[in-house]
Amino acid sequence: MSGRYGKYLVTGGAGYVGSVVAAHLLEAGHEVTVLDNLSTGFREGVPAGAEFIEGDIRDAAKWLDPSYDAVLHFAAFSQVGESVVQPEKYWENNVGGTMALIAAMRSAGVRKLVFSSTAATYGEPEEVPIRESAPTAPTNPYGASKLAVDHMITGECAAHGLAAVSLRYFNVAGAYGQFGERHDPESHLIPLVLQVAQGRREAISVFGDDYPTPDGTCVRDYIHVADLAEAHLLAVTAAKTGEHLICNLGNGNGFSVREVIETVRQVTGHPVPEVMAPRRGGDPAVLVASADNAREQLGWNPSRADLAGIVADAWAFAQRSSGAGE
């Protein structure tokens, strides 16, 4: 690395989280190459100033060279429901793709990796808040594929001296200026509720109100995507040769589905009709992170924990993307 600036390969940098992290790296003065096959991402999601390679992580050896200081690896499929009906797609892309990427890194002598892992590696928690020492028992192939990659990385660190950090995100939300959440089809709660507030959907379906939680709906830990991005920059610095550090990223506050819907009503000032629907398969009742490890090991200090603020940023992005208010 020359001086304090680095050169980074960001896989999946045309997607939601990767684009926000790429923007943060560029703002910090680093050089960024985005590698993305646009399977679920968008060309316009790649921040200006980043070099863009439209390509697949399975071909990473074509582009990786020793000039890179690290790889930040976001490229994956991440729809829980789809993973249940098409598990092979998840093993092939998330596990097979990452195997090829790690092999390419080894050949090119790029020895630092930050990986997007997930709360889905834990499954139904025995204790909340969830620590990294909790048992890992994923309830769907998506979570299983991410856990397999975490194991793959641990082995690569031990055997071949990789320096790696896996960041286990809880519920990522919010937006960062022009970069926000755009999944197609959308399955995440906050963007769906915002579509109802915009009048683009009739009502939000509440998946179950008979969970053992205060109002009967599922409780999640919503983390602002910009706080998440800051953790990635810290992780690049914290990664140590031969070690695999695993950190949960969340605020440690749980909000129920009903609380999220009510917050959207307050932030947007629009009505949000809700309809009851059956439980969604594989949904744990409560997922809340203990991020003590990220605070201690990375020096991470999230500053955007307020749910109304997270929703307001997501709302500004939703309005901008749909052309409302222009």
Ligand SMILES: NC(=O)c1ccc[n+]([C@@H]2O[C@H](COP(=O)([O-])OP(=O)(O)OC[C@H]3O[C@@H](n4cnc5c(N)ncnc54)[C@H](O)[C@@H]3O)[C@@H](O)[C@H]2O)c1
């Ligand atoms: N969004 C969340 O709430 C959340 C939570 C936990 C973990 N994660 C993880 O964070 C990462 C980013 O998630 P996101 O929400 O930004 O998803 P996203 O779908 O918006 O972004 C993923 C990007 O990876 C690209 N991609 C997929 N397979 C590829 C391949 N083989 N080669 C090259 N590019 C490929 C896609 O085109 C897309 O741009 C994923 O690894 C996901 O599993 C996300």
Ligand SMILES: O=c1ccn([C@@H]2O[C@H](COP(=O)(O)OP(=O)(O)O[C@H]3O[C@H](CO)[C@H](O)[C@H](O)[C@H]3O)[C@@H](O)[C@H]2O)c(=O)[nH]1
């Ligand atoms: O229309 C909807 C959509 C969602 N929900 C509920 O809202 C909560 C949040 O659901 P999301 O789909 O927004 O998020 P998940 O908690 O299912 O998933 C998140 O956490 C997972 C870990 O468990 C993965 O990491 C995944 O990528 C990440 O988005 C869940 O209780 C879900 O049942 C509804 O009630 N109605």
